[in-house]
Amino acid sequence: MHALIGHNGSGKSTLIKVLAGYHHADPGASVFLDGQPTTFDSLGHRGHGSGTRLNFVHQDLGLVLELDTIDNLALHGGFARTRLGRVRWREQQRRARELMAPFAVGFDIHQPLSKVTPVERTIVAVAGALQGWSSDHGVLVLDEPTAVLPPHEVGRLFEIIRGLRERGAGILYVSHRLDEVFELADRVTVLRGGQRVIARPVEGLTKQELVVHMLGDEARAHYRADLAPASKASAVLEVRGLTGRFLRGASFAVYPGEVLGVAGLPIDGRDELPRLITDARRAAVAGSVRMPDVSTDWVDVDSWRGDGLVILPPDRAREGILSPMSVGENLSLSSLDRFGPTGRLDKAAEREFVNEWIDRMTVITSGPDAPITTLSGGNQQKVLFGRVLAVEPRVLVMCEPTAGVDIGARQAIYELVAEQVRQGLSVIVSSSDVGDLEALCTRVIVLHGGVVVGELEGDLLNEHELLHAMEGAEPEVAA
Amino acid sequence: MTDRLKNALSVGKISGLYVLLAMIVLFSIWVPETFPKWDTARQILNNNAIGAMAGLALIVPLAAGVFDISVPYVMTLSGVMCAYTVVNTDLPLWLAVVIAMSAAIGVGVINGIVVVVLKIDSLIGTLATGFLVQALVKWRTGSKVVTSGELAGGFSRIARRQLIDFTLPVFYTLIVATVIWLLLEHTATGRRIYATGFNRDATRLAGVRTERIRFGALVLSSTIAGFAGIALASQLGSGLSTAGDSYLLGAFAAVFLGATQLKNGRFNAWGTMIGVVLLGTGTTGLGLANQPQWVQDTFRGVVLIASLALTGLQVRKAGASSMRSWLRRGSPPEPTNPDHGPAAASAPSTT
Numbered sequence: 107m108h109a110l111i112g113h114n115g116s117g118k119s120t121l122i123k124v125l126a127g128y129h130h131a132d133p134g135a136s137v138f139l140d141g142q143p144t145t146f147d148s149l150g151h152r153g154h155g156s157g158t159r160l161n162f163v164h165q166d167l168g169l170v171l172e173l174d175t176i177d178n179l180a181l182h183g184g185f186a187r188t189r190l191g192r193v194r195w196r197e198q199q200r201r202a203r204e205l206m207a208p209f210a211v212g213f214d215i216h217q218p219l220s221k222v223t224p225v226e227r228t229i230v231a232v233a234g235a236l237q238g239w240s241s242d243h244g245v246l247v248l249d250e251p252t253a254v255l256p257p258h259e260v261g262r263l264f265e266i267i268r269g270l271r272e273r274g275a276g277i278l279y280v281s282h283r284l285d286e287v288f289e290l291a292d293r294v295t296v297l298r299g300g301q302r303v304i305a306r307p308v309e310g311l312t313k314q315e316l317v318v319h320m321l322g323d324e325a326r327a328h329y330r331a332d333l334a335p336a337s338k339a340s341a342v343l344e345v346r347g348l349t350g351r352f353l354r355g356a357s358f359a360v361y362p363g364e365v366l367g368v369a370g371l372p373i374d375g376r377d378e379l380p381r382l383i384t385d386a387r388r389a390a391v392a393g394s395v396r397m398p399d400v401s402t403d404w405v406d407v408d409s410w411r412g413d414g415l416v417i418l419p420p421d422r423a424r425e426g427i428l429s430p431m432s433v434g435e436n437l438s439l440s441s442l443d444r445f446g447p448t449g450r451l452d453k454a455a456e457r458e459f460v461n462e463w464i465d466r467m468t469v470i471t472s473g474p475d476a477p478i479t480t481l482s483g484g485n486q487q488k489v490l491f492g493r494v495l496a497v498e499p500r501v502l503v504m505c506e507p508t509a510g511v512d513i514g515a516r517q518a519i520y521e522l523v524a525e526q527v528r529q530g531l532s533v534i535v536s537s538s539d540v541g542d543l544e545a546l547c548t549r550v551i552v553l554h555g556g557v558v559v560g561e562l563e564g565d566l567l568n569e570h571e572l573l574h575a576m577e578g579a580e581p582e583v584a585a
Numbered sequence: 586m587t588d589r590l591k592n593a594l595s596v597g598k599i600s601g602l603y604v605l606l607a608m609i610v611l612f613s614i615w616v617p618e619t620f621p622k623w624d625t626a627r628q629i630l631n632n633n634a635i636g637a638m639a640g641l642a643l644i645v646p647l648a649a650g651v652f653d654i655s656v657p658y659v660m661t662l663s664g665v666m667c668a669y670t671v672v673n674t675d676l677p678l679w680l681a682v683v684i685a686m687s688a689a690i691g692v693g694v695i696n697g698i699v700v701v702v703l704k705i706d707s708l709i710g711t712l713a714t715g716f717l718v719q720a721l722v723k724w725r726t727g728s729k730v731v732t733s734g735e736l737a738g739g740f741s742r743i744a745r746r747q748l749i750d751f752t753l754p755v756f757y758t759l760i761v762a763t764v765i766w767l768l769l770e771h772t773a774t775g776r777r778i779y780a781t782g783f784n785r786d787a788t789r790l791a792g793v794r795t796e797r798i799r800f801g802a803l804v805l806s807s808t809i810a811g812f813a814g815i816a817l818a819s820q821l822g823s824g825l826s827t828a829g830d831s832y833l834l835g836a837f838a839a840v841f842l843g844a845t846q847l848k849n850g851r852f853n854a855w856g857t858m859i860g861v862v863l864l865g866t867g868t869t870g871l872g873l874a875n876q877p878q879w880v881q882d883t884f885r886g887v888v889l890i891a892s893l894a895l896t897g898l899q900v901r902k903a904g905a906s907s908m909r910s911w912l913r914r915g916s917p918p919e920p921t922n923p924d925h926g927p928a929a930a931s932a933p934s935t936t
Contacts, residue, residue, distance in 0.1 A: 385790060419790050426790075428783045430850065439780055440791045442773035450771050493791060 107271050109287040109308070110280045112297035112320060112512070118280055121297070122249055126162050161235035162247045165510075167227055168234075175215035175230050176202040182234035205233045208273075209266055225259035229266060236270075245276040250510070252286065264290060284313050296320055320513060329517050329545045331524040335563065336364035336548055341398055342532045343415070343501050345383060348393035348407065352378045354556030355393070360501060360532045365523070367543035368536040369562075369572055370553030377420065379553070380503045380536050382407060384417040397500065416440070416494045420505035420536075426490045427478050434460040434474030436489050441496045463492040468518055484515030491519060495526055502526070503534045508542055520545050540572045600895065601846045601859040604888075605866060612870035619873045627750050633865035634754035635744075635820065638813035639829075639836035640843070640857045641761050642806040647840060648769060648852040649802040650782035651707040655696060655715035656810040656836065657829035662718050663689040663811035664818030664828050665731055671740050672733040672824075678740060682815060689811020692718055693804035701800045711803075722826045731824030744819035754816045758858075761809060765854040778802065779851060838889050839864060845892045864888065 112118050124131050136143060169178050176195075179202050180186075186197040202215050209229050213222050219230060228251050235246060248267070252260050267290060271277055279291060287294050288308060295305040296319040303319050341359035348356045352375035360366050370376040382391050394404040397414060419425035428436055437460050438445070444459070445452040460474045467488040471481055478486060487507070494502055507523070508516045523546060527533055537543055543550050550567055552560040552575040560575055613621040639656055646653040667685035670676055676684075692714060699710040746753050769775035780788040781795045789795045810829075818824050842864065843857030844850060867888065868881040 416792065417790055419787070425784075425786045428780055428787055430783050431780065435776065435780075439776070439788070439793065442776055446773055450767075451773050451776065453771075497792065 107267075107277045107279065107290055107292045109291035109294040110278060110297065111284070111287060111294065111316070112303075118297055122162070122164075122247060122280060125160055125247065126164075160245050160247055163228070163231045163235050163249065163251060165249045165251075167231040169219055169227055169231055171220040171227075172218055174218050175206065175213075178219060178230055179205055179234050179237065183237040201237075205237050206230075208269070209233060223259060225262050228263055232266065232270075236275075245278055246270065247278045247280070249280045251279075252281070284316055287316065288313065317513060329520055331365070331520050331527075331546050333365060333524055333527055333546075333548050334363075336361040336532075343383075344396050344398065345407075346394050346404065348379065348382055348391070349556075350375070350378050350382050350391045352556050353382065353393075353553075356553060356556065356558050358551050358558055360534060362532055363527055363530050364549060365527055365533045365535060365547045367547035367550035367567075368534060368553060369540070369543055369550050369575060372538075374553040375556045376536050376538070376553055377505070380417055380420075380505050380534065383410075383534075384412045384415050384503050414500035416497055416499040416502055418490055418494050418502065418504040418507060420509065422483065422486060422490065422509065427486055429477075429479050431478060432475050433464070433469070433471050433478050433481065433489055436478045437463055437474075437492050437496070440493050459496070463496055464489075467492040467522060482515075483510040484512055484519075487511050487519065488515070488522075491522060495522075495531075499531070501532045501534060503536075505536050506539070506542075507535060507537060507546075508539060516545075543572055544568060598847055598849065599859070600892070601842065601856075601863050605859070605863050608863075608866055608870060612866075612874065616870070616874045620870055623750075625869065625873070629862065629865045629869050630755050631752045632869070633861050634752065634758045635813055635817050636832055636835050636865075637758045637839065637858065637861040638754070638761060638809060638816070639832040640839035640861060641758065641765055641854060642809035642813065643836055643840045644765055644843075644852045644854060644857060645768070645778060646707070646799075646802040646806045647844075648782050649778045649799050650785060651700060651799050651802055652711060653696065653803060653806045654708065654711040654833070655692060655718060656806055657831075657833045658715040658718040658722075659689050659692050659807050659810040660814030660817055660829035660832060661826060662692065662722055663814035664821075665722050665726060665824035665826060667815045668731045668736060668740070668818045668824030669726070672731055672735055678738075681740075682743075685815055686808070686811045689807050689814065690804060692811075693807025696803040696807060697800035700803060701796050707799075707803075719826075726824070726826050728826050730826075732822065736819075736822050741819055741822055744816040752820075754820070757812070757816060761812075762854040762858055769851075769853060774798070782852075835864065835885075838885055842889060842892050845895070 110118055110121070124135075125137075131137075168182075170181065173181070176198055180193075180198055183201075186194045186201060188194055199215070206215060206229075209232075211226060211229055213226050219227050222230075232246070232248075232251075251263060251267075264286075267277065267279070279286070281287060288311075291308050293306065294308050294311070294316070296303040296316065298320060338361050340361075342362050343360040345359070346357045352373055354375075356375065356379065358366070368376055368379055372378075382393070383395060391408050393407040395407050395410050396402065396404045400414070423429070428439070434457065438456050441459065442451070442456075445456045457474060463469075464471065464474065469481070469485050469488045469492070471485060478489065481489065487510075491507075502523075504523070508519060511519065523533060533546075535542060535546060544567065547567060548563070550562045550572065551558045552562065552572075554560075562571055562575065609621075619625070639660065642656050643653060663685040666688050667681050670681035670684055671678060674681075696711055696714050699705050699714060700707045703710070705713075742753075744752060744754050748756060769778060777788070777793045777795075778798055780791070780793060781798045785795050814829060817828055821828060839860035840852060840857050842860030843855075844852045846856035846859045847853055848856060864885055867884045871881050871884060
């Protein structure tokens with residue numbers, strides 16, 4: 107079990123893509139499989155030689171959510187067919203059961219994958235990658251498999267990964283999360299700037315040392331934003347009885363200069379809450395909202411425009427960036443009114459604005475005209491932060507602010523947000539990464555069963571208490 | 586500056602113009618008696634102006650990620666309506682034009698309601714409204730040609746009047762193209778239109794009223810189509826219930842071809858103009874060379890596939906394309922997994 111870690115931009119993804127044959131390696135590179143020299147082109151391909159090969163589970167899993175487990179496995183491994191080409195569904199079903207059996211999962215393989223939990227999808231992807239290989243040969247490459255999993259499901263995946271290792275599989279585990287390295291891996295390779303920094307057994311290595319290797323210099327593993335608790339004299343935003351698919355009447359308030367964390371699982375409404383208060387007009391929802399210093403009237407959330415609120419969406423690729431557009435166009439999208447509300451778009455002013463925000467957000471890019479897709483995940487996220495902060499919102503609602511962002515960029519992002527908060531911005535953070543909440547929040551509300559069951563503040567706001575509260579147990583101090 | 590010039594003249598950006606030059610040379614050698622004449626240039630522009638307007642009508646909706654299949658039927662509707670009003674009433678010509686334009690804009694509003702409010706996929710929704718518009722025309726006219734001597738007056742001058750060798754529709758087209766260019770390139774709205782077409786969810790969450798943009802785009806396309814239809818009826822000298830039909834494929838061909846020009850994958854006005862002239866020159870040249878009709882259609886098909894394939898190659902090198910993302914709306918930017926086919930997210934949205 108070998109862990110591969112490093113910053114975004116350190117070359118992890120590129121390495122994986124080269125191995126998978128998506129990118130071509132430069133001449134002069136060599137690769138060995140089972141001690142035999144081989145070519146990069148043949149690595150990821152099925153059905154060659156002895157069955158020794160690499161199997162990939164990419165971060166997006168490569169599944170078709172509309173189809174069920176049987177179909178998805180068949181898409182990876184081929185359909186069982188009669189000689190006339192008709193699919194033998196009974197045989198196909200049997201195969202799927204067989205493949206899923208080692209994982210001891212209870213879900214119905216006839217269900218479309220959109221109906222099963224994220225970890226179960228990951229398991230299907232793993233099963234798909236493993237089908238037809240001889241277990242003592244080959245390497246399974248897992249690319250950040252926990253990136254989208256809620257905490258309680260991560261453990262389940264880990265069990266399965268350990269089980270695979272016991273069956274004799276070699277596993278290359280790509281991750282951002284240092285804890286996972288210590289929990290799972292035997293050996294670890296750290297990449298920085300496209301080069302190997304170290305490759306050694308995990309045993310005897312400390313987390314601090316690992317961070318140092320990743321960053322190249324001393325850095326705090328446990329960052330904590332320097333923010334004072336906010337005064338609770340008057341709220342900037344109050345929400346009453348918020349109800350949607352998962353939420354069952356959650357009520358809370360946000361105060362000026364506060365970073366309010368939302369902890370809980372997706373089924374408790376953690377992911378739903380940010381959407382309902384910023385983009386609720388199309389959903390079946392109930393609840394009311396008000397911003398006391400704008401108006402003391404309560405407004406129904408389904409007719410609320412959300413003025414003064416801005417959301418940083420959780421899924422950067424699908425709801426954040428506009429991939430065909432440039433860095434500059436992505437940055438200025440929410441602020442276009444400044445450069446010509448009705449008439450001609452003042453491109454010089456826009457450029458000045460874009461350059462200013464690229465500087466402020468410390469975005470690393472070749473320039474405002476560079477396609478956004480040429481940036482690393484962390485830098486794309488900084489561009490999105492620039493987009494939302496530039497509109498000078500009253501309340502910034504952030505979802506998964508550091509998903510797929512490396513530690514270095516993470517701290518930079520925390521600092522950028524903290525700086526705005528010190529100037530009076532209020533922030534709501536919803537994140538599956540407890541580290542985000544711990545690093546940034548001055549107060550955290552805990553959701554369970556769709557309602558706010560507790561609140562953590564001050565010294566109680568630490569990883570241990572948060573995880574404890576999220577597992578559904580009563581927090582030690584309820585508000 | 587020289588870099589800018591080099592960039593502007595690069596084969597990648599204006600491949601269409603180079604192909605056009607090559608075709609002019611080819612036809613000049615092939616049919617030297619008839620092709621290399623000023624008359625041919627006039628004929629190409631005059632004959633393709635209305636088709637060009639139909640193409641221009643499609644640009645803004647496509648840039649906003651919306652199909653408008655109803656454009657040719659709206660052209661029929663406004664043309665027939667204008668001719669009908671001139672023939673059967675004593676209303677002045679300008680009022681007939683206003684009535685026809687109102688009808689066209691009305692169809693645009695209905696398209697907006699169907700696509701944006703009822704959330705029906707634009708391809709299907711505007712196909713349906715196209716049928717309904719056609720039904721309306723056939724019902725009112727009984728599928729008969731609306732014609733009379735009265736159409737020979739002011740009405741015929743809308744499209745037949747010449748100004749320095751070119752008929753008026755050529756100038757209308759230039760004006761409309763300029764307006765669309767200004768809108769898409771030089772206004773905030775234009776940027777929002779492209780953003781909406783690239784990724785509607787992301788754009789909405791960035792605070793853009795994407796529904797308004799989509800609605801507006803459909804109204805705009807019907808407006809341009811309405812005007813093109815009046816010009817068409819004027820050119821034909823009659824209100825014909827099938828007048829617009831033949832413009833559907835050509836208009837889409839010109840716009841898609843245009844998106845491979847100048848703006849690297851974005852639907853744009855001048856690129857579409859290049860597309861129109863390119864296709865028009867090819868078909869006219871083939872006509873002068875006495876080639877049968879099917880050769881012209883073959884030409885159109887081959888040009889379209891070749892240009893899009895070339896753009897696809899460029900795009901793969903550049904790493905990003907609006908065209909590709911437009912064709913797989915709402916999907917992640919990079920297929921991170923070459924083995925496993927499209928990810929779940931790439932299923933086209935149906936709203």
